[in-house]
Amino acid sequence: MSKNRRMISVLGSTGSVGLNTLDVISRHGDSLAVFGLAANSSVDIMLEQCRVHQPRFAVMVQEAAAQELRQRLPDGSVTEVLQGAAGLNKIAADDEVDAVMAAIVGSAGLPSTLAAANAGKVLLLANKESLVMGGHLLMQAVREHGATLLPIDSEHNAIFQCMPVDTNGTPLHAGVSKVLLTASGGPFRTWTSQQMAEATPDQACAHPNWSMGRKISVDSASLMNKGLEFIEACWIFDLRPQQIEVVVHPQSIVHSMVQYVDGSVLAQLGNPDMRTPIAYGLGWPDRLESGVEPLDLVALGRLDFESPDEGRFPCLRLAREAVATGGTAMAVCNAANEVAVEAFLQKTICFTDIPRLIEQTLEQVSIVEPTTLSVVEQADREARQHTTQLISDGASPTMSRGRG
Numbered sequence: 001m002s003k004n005r006r007m008i009s010v011l012g013s014t015g016s017v018g019l020n021t022l023d024v025i026s027r028h029g030d031s032l033a034v035f036g037l038a039a040n041s042s043v044d045i046m047l048e049q050c051r052v053h054q055p056r057f058a059v060m061v062q063e064a065a066a067q068e069l070r071q072r073l074p075d076g077s078v079t080e081v082l083q084g085a086a087g088l089n090k091i092a093a094d095d096e097v098d099a100v101m102a103a104i105v106g107s108a109g110l111p112s113t114l115a116a117a118n119a120g121k122v123l124l125l126a127n128k129e130s131l132v133m134g135g136h137l138l139m140q141a142v143r144e145h146g147a148t149l150l151p152i153d154s155e156h157n158a159i160f161q162c163m164p165v166d167t168n169g170t171p172l173h174a175g176v177s178k179v180l181l182t183a184s185g186g187p188f189r190t191w192t193s194q195q196m197a198e199a200t201p202d203q204a205c206a207h208p209n210w211s212m213g214r215k216i217s218v219d220s221a222s223l224m225n226k227g228l229e230f231i232e233a234c235w236i237f238d239l240r241p242q243q244i245e246v247v248v249h250p251q252s253i254v255h256s257m258v259q260y261v262d263g264s265v266l267a268q269l270g271n272p273d274m275r276t277p278i279a280y281g282l283g284w285p286d287r288l289e290s291g292v293e294p295l296d297l298v299a300l301g302r303l304d305f306e307s308p309d310e311g312r313f314p315c316l317r318l319a320r321e322a323v324a325t326g327g328t329a330m331a332v333c334n335a336a337n338e339v340a341v342e343a344f345l346q347k348t349i350c351f352t353d354i355p356r357l358i359e360q361t362l363e364q365v366s367i368v369e370p371t372t373l374s375v376v377e378q379a380d381r382e383a384r385q386h387t388t389q390l391i392s393d394g395a396s397p398t399m400s401r402g403r404g
């Protein structure tokens with residue numbers, strides 16, 4: 001492989017962000033190469049990705065999946081198969097790696113994201129849950145080890161593009177008064193609470209503008225995605241909660257805005273396609289062609305903005321309260337949400353049970369200072385157990401009905 005090519009590891013390569021990342025990388029074979037790919041258990045997709053991208057390492061977290069991949073790779077393959085957390089850490093932190101796309105879904109992404117930061121890598125951060133859980137630890141690791149954090153979440157990428165930053169990508173606050181975090185409002189933007197109580201997983205996952213994995217799609221429908229992004233923005237841009245305003249923008253064309261003290265508002269616009277923020281991260285500080293259709297504002301005709309309704313969408317309020325509480329409250333909020341979303345996807349609970357379960361978990365689990373990774377992981381485990389118990393006790397009035 002050419003020495004001049006930047007070596008990229010993609011954690012969560014078989015998911016929605018992972019596939020989009022490999023799409024952008026494949027457009028720039030002269031300057032970018034894949035060092036490592038990682039997934040949980042999707043062997044078929046990983047096998048095909050190994051054939052196309054010829055990575056040095058392919059990591060499967062599940063042992064049986066790693067064994068199967070080893071057996072199915074052709075003789076003489078350049079790819080070595082690794083397994084489990086050690087494999088993730090290896091491809092996140094290896095000396096030969098330049099940039100790491102952190103695109104595992106959920107809290108499972110935290111240790112490998114942290115490993116990339118501790119190794120001083122360019123960290124392309126899609127896995128927002130790792131910042132929500134361990135924001136203090138992750139930002140400290142970035143600072144202490146000279147890592148460069150480039151946000152891939154489209155809103156944070158937009159803010160990053162509109163905010164002054166230093167040569168290492170550290171945001172500077174010069175003249176910034178406020179951030180306007182846009183939200184599509186999701187598929188239930190105009191639904192009543194009663195309609196939402198009857199919503200099916202497929203309805204929740206039918207996002208009007210974005211094509212994404214199922215967990216984040218449910219988060220978008222409940223607005224917990226915006227709650228998590230609110231927390232994410234506080235950490236990445238070192239903002240006070242009062243400096244962030246959530247604005248519902250149903251077309252998902254303005255990806256977020258930064259307001260300055262002189263009254264200027266800078267916005268980043270584009271079609272809702274993750275390849276734009278991914279290409280921005282892979283190319284930074286240069287720009288790369290991404291394959292995204294150019295924006296046609298005339299065809300679009302109009303851009304609308306409205307306030308979020310925290311009455312119908314309590315998750316936004318819960319995330320805001322978790323920030324105000326501080327400590328491990330954000331990790332607890334995230335863990336309760338992950339368990340509740342999975343239960344909703346399994347049709348064990350109703351859509352409107354999700355915020356109820358998060359609120360009860362936040363009220364009942366003790367909150368401590370998130371001093372180390374193990375403290376954060378312990379808070380995550382406790383919250384998961386608690387929410388799981390609430391579900392099996394049928395703690396919410398609608399829960400016992402189950403879902404058809």
Ligand code: NDP
Binds near residue numbers: 126153
């Ligand atoms: P997907 O569900 O599409 O993909 C998840 C990826 O993570 C898959 O590669 C999956 O592997 C892997 N994975 C799941 N569990 C584990 C585990 N325990 N250990 C290691 N790998 C695991 O998710 P998305 O791509 O939609 O989202 C990824 C992250 O990016 C999330 O944090 C999300 O919030 C964030 N994000 C996503 C956006 C999007 O447009 N999709 C936009 C902004 C942020 P396998 O296939 O084997 O299960």
Ligand code: MG
Binds near residue numbers: 153155229
């Ligand atoms: Mg987003």
